[in-house]
Amino acid sequence: MTPLKIGMIGLGTVGGGVAKILTQHPDRIERRAQRPIVLQRVAVRDLTKKRDVDLPAEILTDRVQDVIDDPEIDVAVQLIGGTGQAREIMLALLAAGKDVVTANKALLCEHGDELFTRARELGRSIAFEASVAGGIPIIAAFGSALAGNQITSLSGILNGTSNFILTEMADKNQTYEQALRRAQELGYAEADPAMDVDGTDAAQKLVLLSQLAFGVRAAVAEFPCSGIDTLTLEDLKCAADLGYMVKLLAVARLVDNLLEMHVSPTLVRNNLPMADVQGVFNAVKVTGDVVGETWFSGQGAGQLPTASAVLADIVDMAVGRSQLTFPTLDLFGGRTTFSVQPTDKILSKFYLRFNALDRPHVLADITDILGRHEISIASVVQHESPEVESNNNSVVPVFIMTHRATEGQMRAAEAELNQLKSLQSPCIRMRVAE
Amino acid sequence: MTPLKIGMIGLGTVGGGVAKILTQHPDRIERRAQRPIVLQRVAVRDLTKKRDVDLPAEILTDRVQDVIDDPEIDVAVQLIGGTGQAREIMLALLAAGKDVVTANKALLCEHGDELFTRARELGRSIAFEASVAGGIPIIAAFGSALAGNQITSLSGILNGTSNFILTEMADKNQTYEQALRRAQELGYAEADPAMDVDGTDAAQKLVLLSQLAFGVRAAVAEFPCSGIDTLTLEDLKCAADLGYMVKLLAVARLVDNLLEMHVSPTLVRNNLPMADVQGVFNAVKVTGDVVGETWFSGQGAGQLPTASAVLADIVDMAVGRSQLTFPTLDLFGGRTTFSVQPTDKILSKFYLRFNALDRPHVLADITDILGRHEISIASVVQHESPEVESNNNSVVPVFIMTHRATEGQMRAAEAELNQLKSLQSPCIRMRVAE
Numbered sequence: 090m091t092p093l094k095i096g097m098i099g100l101g102t103v104g105g106g107v108a109k110i111l112t113q114h115p116d117r118i119e120r121r122a123q124r125p126i127v128l129q130r131v132a133v134r135d136l137t138k139k140r141d142v143d144l145p146a147e148i149l150t151d152r153v154q155d156v157i158d159d160p161e162i163d164v165a166v167q168l169i170g171g172t173g174q175a176r177e178i179m180l181a182l183l184a185a186g187k188d189v190v191t192a193n194k195a196l197l198c199e200h201g202d203e204l205f206t207r208a209r210e211l212g213r214s215i216a217f218e219a220s221v222a223g224g225i226p227i228i229a230a231f232g233s234a235l236a237g238n239q240i241t242s243l244s245g246i247l248n249g250t251s252n253f254i255l256t257e258m259a260d261k262n263q264t265y266e267q268a269l270r271r272a273q274e275l276g277y278a279e280a281d282p283a284m285d286v287d288g289t290d291a292a293q294k295l296v297l298l299s300q301l302a303f304g305v306r307a308a309v310a311e312f313p314c315s316g317i318d319t320l321t322l323e324d325l326k327c328a329a330d331l332g333y334m335v336k337l338l339a340v341a342r343l344v345d346n347l348l349e350m351h352v353s354p355t356l357v358r359n360n361l362p363m364a365d366v367q368g369v370f371n372a373v374k375v376t377g378d379v380v381g382e383t384w385f386s387g388q389g390a391g392q393l394p395t396a397s398a399v400l401a402d403i404v405d406m407a408v409g410r411s412q413l414t415f416p417t418l419d420l421f422g423g424r425t426t427f428s429v430q431p432t433d434k435i436l437s438k439f440y441l442r443f444n445a446l447d448r449p450h451v452l453a454d455i456t457d458i459l460g461r462h463e464i465s466i467a468s469v470v471q472h473e474s475p476e477v478e479s480n481n482n483s484v485v486p487v488f489i490m491t492h493r494a495t496e497g498q499m500r501a502a503e504a505e506l507n508q509l510k511s512l513q514s515p516c517i518r519m520r521v522a523e
Numbered sequence: 524m525t526p527l528k529i530g531m532i533g534l535g536t537v538g539g540g541v542a543k544i545l546t547q548h549p550d551r552i553e554r555r556a557q558r559p560i561v562l563q564r565v566a567v568r569d570l571t572k573k574r575d576v577d578l579p580a581e582i583l584t585d586r587v588q589d590v591i592d593d594p595e596i597d598v599a600v601q602l603i604g605g606t607g608q609a610r611e612i613m614l615a616l617l618a619a620g621k622d623v624v625t626a627n628k629a630l631l632c633e634h635g636d637e638l639f640t641r642a643r644e645l646g647r648s649i650a651f652e653a654s655v656a657g658g659i660p661i662i663a664a665f666g667s668a669l670a671g672n673q674i675t676s677l678s679g680i681l682n683g684t685s686n687f688i689l690t691e692m693a694d695k696n697q698t699y700e701q702a703l704r705r706a707q708e709l710g711y712a713e714a715d716p717a718m719d720v721d722g723t724d725a726a727q728k729l730v731l732l733s734q735l736a737f738g739v740r741a742a743v744a745e746f747p748c749s750g751i752d753t754l755t756l757e758d759l760k761c762a763a764d765l766g767y768m769v770k771l772l773a774v775a776r777l778v779d780n781l782l783e784m785h786v787s788p789t790l791v792r793n794n795l796p797m798a799d800v801q802g803v804f805n806a807v808k809v810t811g812d813v814v815g816e817t818w819f820s821g822q823g824a825g826q827l828p829t830a831s832a833v834l835a836d837i838v839d840m841a842v843g844r845s846q847l848t849f850p851t852l853d854l855f856g857g858r859t860t861f862s863v864q865p866t867d868k869i870l871s872k873f874y875l876r877f878n879a880l881d882r883p884h885v886l887a888d889i890t891d892i893l894g895r896h897e898i899s900i901a902s903v904v905q906h907e908s909p910e911v912e913s914n915n916n917s918v919v920p921v922f923i924m925t926h927r928a929t930e931g932q933m934r935a936a937e938a939e940l941n942q943l944k945s946l947q948s949p950c951i952r953m954r955v956a957e
Contacts, residue, residue, distance in 0.1 A: 226664060234835050381827065
């Protein structure tokens with residue numbers, strides 16, 4: 090059969106992995122695709138950079154336009170980050186008649202509406218398995234394997250960096266800062282890890298999954314999103330004492346026909362599989378009204394796991410599956426069935442930590458504010474101050490678990506709590522999974 | 524778009540579930556398939572039987588030939604069991620120009636070579652997601668999501684009935700017989716549960732998965748297969764004392780370029796996710812050379828989980844994905860890359876239980892035989908006989924864990940051990956997962 094000629098834009102970590110497998114195992118890829126797949130052109134920023142994949146010099150170019158203009162290229166693999174230039178390049182690729190494979194979830198989250206609509210108008214397809222949860226075929230699950238279902242809930246660990254940091258802290262008794270440094274040394278966290286550790290990355294992935302699973306178009310700003318960057322080892326230890334592990338959980342689930350969405354560090358019972366997800370692994374639990382509960386896990390980050398997802402999309406493009414699937418997906422610009430539950434109404438149990446100055450009446454102040462907001466307390470832990478004689482400058486942590494309360498109640502209470510002069514720093518809040 | 528007209532053969536548990544969703548949620552299915560799916564004809568054995576799905580009387584027939592002969596039916600959903608008549612019907616459906624969806628793993632395991640070859644000759648497709656692991660999209664994973672990988676190992680709990688029985692025994696302190704009865708009451712086990720509990724069902728599924736994952740054509744007789752039907756509550760308790768759960772594990776993995784395959788009750792370390800798979804859930808751990816370790820789980824039995832898989836295949840047929848995928852699958856009649864590791868050579872650690880008569884020299888006899896076969900012992904547990912004064916008729920269990928030994932060594936030793944007059948019954952043997 091005629092070879093499929095592909096162009097690649099970006100030869101970074103993931104691109105390098107894809108190029109490696111395509112060039113080292115052409116036989117395997119050809120067998121699965123039923124045709125040879127030829128890497129025709131690769132656009133890179135710096136032609137002189139040393140790379141660990143060996144490509145013929147003549148296919149490398151530092152002009153993206155060379156990929157866009159090559160009429161022989163049917164499928165472009167777009168592996169650059171960001172949402173500005175990446176958007177322009179994708180629009181140009183689609184306009185030039187190319188189908189596009191991408192791993193850029195930020196781009197799809199921010200400009201998906203425009204890009205997917207444009208692709209449909211032009212009769213082109215976009216495949217993006219690699220944009221969520223690396224090696225886990227979760228996009229394919231929503232796109233075809235669970236086609237008979239109405240998904241009723243999904244919940245998952247979608248950010249490998251955060252999960253690695255939490256695992257290091259819990260298993261090796263490391264501080265947040267130590268664990269983050271380790272993640273950076275191992276290449277699991279960027280020099281600027283903000284989007285990973287503040288929950289944004291997981292929230293963007295949740296936006297994409299919620300589109301596919303529920304036909305719901307939500308922006309990250311429409312649901313509560315917090316990260317692990319305010320947590321301390323003390324929080325993890327307190328959770329452990331209570332029988333929980335802390336995980337950065339992304340949740341979207343139907344509650345009374347509204348879609349509740351949130352991303353937050355969450356206390357997960359020790360004996361649940363989600364608590365067992367270690368290191369850079371991701372996991373997604375999906376419940377459908379026909380299939381019941383299903384579970385997917387795999388490495389969510391790293392060169393090869395993500396390359397595996399990109400390769401699956403390339404093979405799907407070569408076989409023609411992607412082109413059939415793309416028009417059937419519930420995507421931006423398509424139908425919207427459910428509304429997003431307003432943030433204020435979301436009900437959860439919460440874990441709170443206060444760094445209280447060791448003074449009289451602090452606990453009374455805290456519990457008074459919670460009580461006035463009708464937040465009922467399930468348990469309180471306050472240990473004796475480490476100093477023999479407590480003084481006004483010593484700080485003691487106070488841990489409170491609440492019964493169910495709304496995000497609205499909690500936010501109102503928090504605003505008041507954070508005014509208390511007897512607290513050294515803002516209150517730390519996590520959800521408790523039920 | 525033109526509706527896809529389908530015919531169904533068999534309206535039992537799974538068929539009833541499929542018909543229910545097709546008739547109760549036609550909108551959902553149409554959206555995913557981009558065309559209406561119409562249940563045109565359903566062949567049943569007994570037209571007068573009361574059913575819990577409401578179908579118009581005119582689409583029911585008791586003649587399979589009506590489905591085969593209907594030129595408007597493009598896709599047949601073949602949901603009858605057995606390997607005799609089912610084979611003939613499938614050949615007739617293919618010859619009549621129909622693509623076929625089936626959940627019959629026994630049929631594909633026994634006659635896959637003939638059926639898949641015939642389908643290819645005729646340009647037809649067979650889809651069989653529901654034949655392995657119910658609601659888990661494991662066929663799709665091998666068929667497309669992991670297309671960039673050489674799978675290096677797969678291991679899984681593939682029989683829900685056995686896993687339900689083992690869970691009941693372990694959690695509720697039930698005997699094998701009590702747990703089996705409970706499984707039958709709940710509809711998880713057939714009146715004749717032999718194929719489920721003796722490992723055959725899991726072995727047939729392993730044969731299919733090994734085809735897809737490794738391109739290896741093996742018959743069930745070519746690898747060791749044992750079931751849970753000889754286990755006692757005592758075995759599970761002894762395993763628990765040692766820090767293990769007992770699971771019926773199906774394994775296929777590459778060892779020195781040979782494919783090692785086996786199905787056996789296996790001791791799995793308590794802290795591993797596989798040990799946590801409960802009740803009728805199935806789970807499959809797949810390792811690929813690109814993606815690393817991935818994990819899939821979901822309900823492996825029951826009306827709706829299996830119906831979910833059948834519906835995915837029907838939608839794939841309606842969209843045209845199955846027709847593209849089928850020719851790319853490494854299936855019977857295709858390439859065979861790896862040879863099956865000869866049974867005698869398979870290396871494992873083993874758990875052994877002997878019901879020994881409480882006489883002098885029994886342990887010496889056992890250990891002597893093991894020693895002569897160069898099977899080295901890792902640990903022995905023999906508790907005091909419950910009677911105050913032991914006598915020649917009291918039976919004491921002796922538990923032995925071995926270091927790694929080959930299946931050949933073990934079988935030879937077992938043949939001698941089972942001759943020992945001091946043993947009340949044949950030795951019970953399980954693998955220990957490493």
